[in-house]
Amino acid sequence: MRVKEGNKEKDIVEAAVDIFAKHGFHKAKISQIAEQAGVATGSVYLYFKNKDDILIKIYNSLWEKLYNELLTVTRNEALSPIEKIDAMIDLIFDMFTENPSVTIVFVNEQENMNRVSGDKYSLFYEKFLDEGEKVIKEGISSGMFNKNIDLKIFRHFIFGSIRNLLHQWAITPDKLPLNKIRHNFKFLIKHGIMK
Amino acid sequence: MRVKEGNKEKDIVEAAVDIFAKHGFHKAKISQIAEQAGVATGSVYLYFKNKDDILIKIYNSLWEKLYNELLTVTRNEALSPIEKIDAMIDLIFDMFTENPSVTIVFVNEQENMNRVSGDKYSLFYEKFLDEGEKVIKEGISSGMFNKNIDLKIFRHFIFGSIRNLLHQWAITPDKLPLNKIRHNFKFLIKHGIMK
Amino acid sequence: MRVKEGNKEKDIVEAAVDIFAKHGFHKAKISQIAEQAGVATGSVYLYFKNKDDILIKIYNSLWEKLYNELLTVTRNEALSPIEKIDAMIDLIFDMFTENPSVTIVFVNEQENMNRVSGDKYSLFYEKFLDEGEKVIKEGISSGMFNKNIDLKIFRHFIFGSIRNLLHQWAITPDKLPLNKIRHNFKFLIKHGIMK
Amino acid sequence: MRVKEGNKEKDIVEAAVDIFAKHGFHKAKISQIAEQAGVATGSVYLYFKNKDDILIKIYNSLWEKLYNELLTVTRNEALSPIEKIDAMIDLIFDMFTENPSVTIVFVNEQENMNRVSGDKYSLFYEKFLDEGEKVIKEGISSGMFNKNIDLKIFRHFIFGSIRNLLHQWAITPDKLPLNKIRHNFKFLIKHGIMK
DNA sequence: TATGAATGAGTATTCATTCAT
DNA sequence: CATGAATGAATACTCATTCAT
Numbered sequence: 001m002r003v004k005e006g007n008k009e010k011d012i013v014e015a016a017v018d019i020f021a022k023h024g025f026h027k028a029k030i031s032q033i034a035e036q037a038g039v040a041t042g043s044v045y046l047y048f049k050n051k052d053d054i055l056i057k058i059y060n061s062l063w064e065k066l067y068n069e070l071l072t073v074t075r076n077e078a079l080s081p082i083e084k085i086d087a088m089i090d091l092i093f094d095m096f097t098e099n100p101s102v103t104i105v106f107v108n109e110q111e112n113m114n115r116v117s118g119d120k121y122s123l124f125y126e127k128f129l130d131e132g133e134k135v136i137k138e139g140i141s142s143g144m145f146n147k148n149i150d151l152k153i154f155r156h157f158i159f160g161s162i163r164n165l166l167h168q169w170a171i172t173p174d175k176l177p178l179n180k181i182r183h184n185f186k187f188l189i190k191h192g193i194m195k
Numbered sequence: 196m197r198v199k200e201g202n203k204e205k206d207i208v209e210a211a212v213d214i215f216a217k218h219g220f221h222k223a224k225i226s227q228i229a230e231q232a233g234v235a236t237g238s239v240y241l242y243f244k245n246k247d248d249i250l251i252k253i254y255n256s257l258w259e260k261l262y263n264e265l266l267t268v269t270r271n272e273a274l275s276p277i278e279k280i281d282a283m284i285d286l287i288f289d290m291f292t293e294n295p296s297v298t299i300v301f302v303n304e305q306e307n308m309n310r311v312s313g314d315k316y317s318l319f320y321e322k323f324l325d326e327g328e329k330v331i332k333e334g335i336s337s338g339m340f341n342k343n344i345d346l347k348i349f350r351h352f353i354f355g356s357i358r359n360l361l362h363q364w365a366i367t368p369d370k371l372p373l374n375k376i377r378h379n380f381k382f383l384i385k386h387g388i389m390k
Numbered sequence: 391m392r393v394k395e396g397n398k399e400k401d402i403v404e405a406a407v408d409i410f411a412k413h414g415f416h417k418a419k420i421s422q423i424a425e426q427a428g429v430a431t432g433s434v435y436l437y438f439k440n441k442d443d444i445l446i447k448i449y450n451s452l453w454e455k456l457y458n459e460l461l462t463v464t465r466n467e468a469l470s471p472i473e474k475i476d477a478m479i480d481l482i483f484d485m486f487t488e489n490p491s492v493t494i495v496f497v498n499e500q501e502n503m504n505r506v507s508g509d510k511y512s513l514f515y516e517k518f519l520d521e522g523e524k525v526i527k528e529g530i531s532s533g534m535f536n537k538n539i540d541l542k543i544f545r546h547f548i549f550g551s552i553r554n555l556l557h558q559w560a561i562t563p564d565k566l567p568l569n570k571i572r573h574n575f576k577f578l579i580k581h582g583i584m585k
Numbered sequence: 586m587r588v589k590e591g592n593k594e595k596d597i598v599e600a601a602v603d604i605f606a607k608h609g610f611h612k613a614k615i616s617q618i619a620e621q622a623g624v625a626t627g628s629v630y631l632y633f634k635n636k637d638d639i640l641i642k643i644y645n646s647l648w649e650k651l652y653n654e655l656l657t658v659t660r661n662e663a664l665s666p667i668e669k670i671d672a673m674i675d676l677i678f679d680m681f682t683e684n685p686s687v688t689i690v691f692v693n694e695q696e697n698m699n700r701v702s703g704d705k706y707s708l709f710y711e712k713f714l715d716e717g718e719k720v721i722k723e724g725i726s727s728g729m730f731n732k733n734i735d736l737k738i739f740r741h742f743i744f745g746s747i748r749n750l751l752h753q754w755a756i757t758p759d760k761l762p763l764n765k766i767r768h769n770f771k772f773l774i775k776h777g778i779m780k
Numbered sequence: 781t782a783t784g785a786a787t788g789a790g791t792a793t794t795c796a797t798t799c800a801t
Numbered sequence: 802c803a804t805g806a807a808t809g810a811a812t813a814c815t816c817a818t819t820c821a822t
Contacts (some may be wrong), residue, residue, distance in 0.1 A: 008782095028789055030817060031817090034784095039783090040782060040783045040785060041783080041818090042783055042785095042818085043783070044781070045819080046781065049203065051234065051818095057285070066262055115364075125315075132222070137784080144389065145388050145390060146382070146386070148382070149379060150371075150379050153360065153375070153376055153379040153380070154379070154383065156356070156362075156363045157356045157380065160355040160356040160359020161353070161355040161356040162356070163359065164354060164355020164356075165348065165351045165352060165360075167802085169350045175347075181348055184345050184352075187343070189387055191386065191387040192384055192385045192387035193280075193340050193344060193385055194330075194339065194343050194385045194386060223793080224789080224791070224792085235807060235808045235809055236792095237793085237794075237795090237807075237809060238806080238809095239793095240792095240794080241806070241807075245792075409771060420796060420797085429608045429803080430804045430805055431804080431806095432797085432804055432805060433795095433802080433803055433804070433805095435797070441796065441797090495817095502698060504756075533780065535780060536772070536776070536780050538644065539769060539772070539773070539778060540765060542752065542753075542761060543765070545779070546746070546749045546752075546753045547746045547748070547749070547770065547773055550745040550746040550748055550750060551741070551749075554749075555738065555741045555742060557740045557741075558737075566737060566738065571738055573645055574733075574739070575738070575742065577731070577733070577779055578739065578776075578777060579680060580777045581777040582772075582773060583724070583730050583734060583775055584730060584731070585729065585731050593786090614811095614813085615810070615812080615814080616812080623821080624786080625787045626788060626813090627789095627814080628786055628788095628812095631785070661783055670808070682790085703813080740804060783822095784820105785816085785819105785821105787817100788806105788815105788816105788822100789816105789817105790814105790815095790816105791813105791814105794803105794809105794810105796808100796810105798806105799804100799806095800806095801803100801805105
């Protein structure tokens, strides 16, 4: 297999993540991304259909990675449903902790994602959520989770809250330590507010 | 002297909410808003400093209304903390149920709000959240709520989840009945997922 | 004769001279002139046909005044042609010295005057020039001035140089004392550069 | 790689001179200039920062050309100061005679030039004037010119009169033959009005 | 593949002027 | 005469995308 000298597509994605995080999707300029990636403006269009497509591919690769990592968790039969939920939350927090720019793009540009991809913004995002649903079902079947919880609602519940918390953290990382957020988040998901 | 007839500012806001909901803030054209409001393009600038200002005032009036309604709830000494939380959630759900366009603007353009108003997008939004915090504190003091819950984190937790759920509902109102969402939401907030 | 309580037209002209001098004709706003004159925006249009008309009237009254003063000079039979030229130059220098704002408008907006009034920007400006021409003719007849000087050319020669010198003085009044300018100017007009 | 064909910058400048002369700087539209130059609107901004920048570059190249031509005159040691003055005046008259549109832009938009470039509108204009000053000094030293003439004042004197005469000629070229203007002008500069 | 010069559609905002009172 | 709210035409500039090389 001939290995490309430089992986231009990767270079462009990385530059785009950085620029999108810094200036937002709308203000980001293709020419600026190209420059930072070290390619010509026109070359961007050899790898991406258009500007939206770059965002879509960023999301895809993000969730593909997360989905694959999730699989190793959910397939581990030694874990109880609640342990799997914990591990799933850790996956997400770890991913975004390690990639703050990706976090910012994720939380800020989701609306653009909805716009450009008609609310089905990623095959792997959907698969990730489906895999998550299986865990919930498992927990309900085993009597560990409350059975009157609607899976779709829970999905939006958990992702909305996680996104908002990460958003806040990304804006002011010093005010709320991520570990404290993670700990509180797990607790709230499991037990809610009432004693 | 030609005098303001009717309430042009209100007309413009209502047209703007509608257009923002339909096309999004960026694609909305001032001329289009003006036309729908039945005023001349230039007249928009008699009431609003610029396009951003329209969005800001939509948010302000939304949260001012919600805040004032919340006050009547939180000042009701007959209610327990958890009943206040319930009422607070109902307020929000009721507001957005009655104004689907406002809901869409609220969930879709929050990022723009952050951009245009430096993350402090509304005095009344802040006051609303502060009032909500008081209820949580009350619940913790009375031993009703778990005391190890961080108020700031809970704030972002609950608003993120509510926003995401309303978003989903606003996009596909038929898939998830709002009452079911409301019911599940209250349950999850109170008790979490675990039995 | 009933004297108007306040002379609004005069107020508007004075405000306009001030604003035109400060911001230039194009950037000057009617609303701003009206405000400074203490009248409503619409009232400006009771006294002036449009924005251009204000400028025209400023020029007219300027040259009307200068023309009338010139008449008292040229009709003075005790003065020789060259003394009349001297007095004419003094008139102009004195006028602009006493009204720096008018000077600035005069030198900066002459191009606009040409535009709005088709190069015949003032009846009195023309009359002033005609009266000046008479003096030149007188000087030529009496053998005091060079007879091969074209009157029209001399007219543009003298007014171009006077305008440019006043312009420079108005911009940086401290660098070139007006009296030195006046003295040099008279000398150059009379004797030119050669010894 | 699509490469610059022909000289688009030159095409744009020429179109701009023409349009500025016809309609004035303010009324000239970029789209119109672009069309006449045979390029797309956006292409104008590849060569010029903005509309003002076009005017600045027109002046720069005008005075650069004049300055370089002046150098060949002033360096010619065979010429007396007064011959140099004559040649300098000829340079200017020739330039504007050959480029009537440039003349009109020069005389009409000088005020705009002051506005956009802070009164220092051209390096080469300044150098041209400085070079002219040297000639005057030379003439004074050699006893040919009157020594009590202030150089700065003379500079504004001569340029004001020349500008005004050219202006008049550009507006109504038929009324005053340029050669007659040139001849009278040289005479007035040298000897003034008095016999 | 790669380039980057060229394209041209798209829009918020201003402000001279009007006119109902 | 006086008001000032309302009007709406008018335009520089950006930047995603293309395409000749």
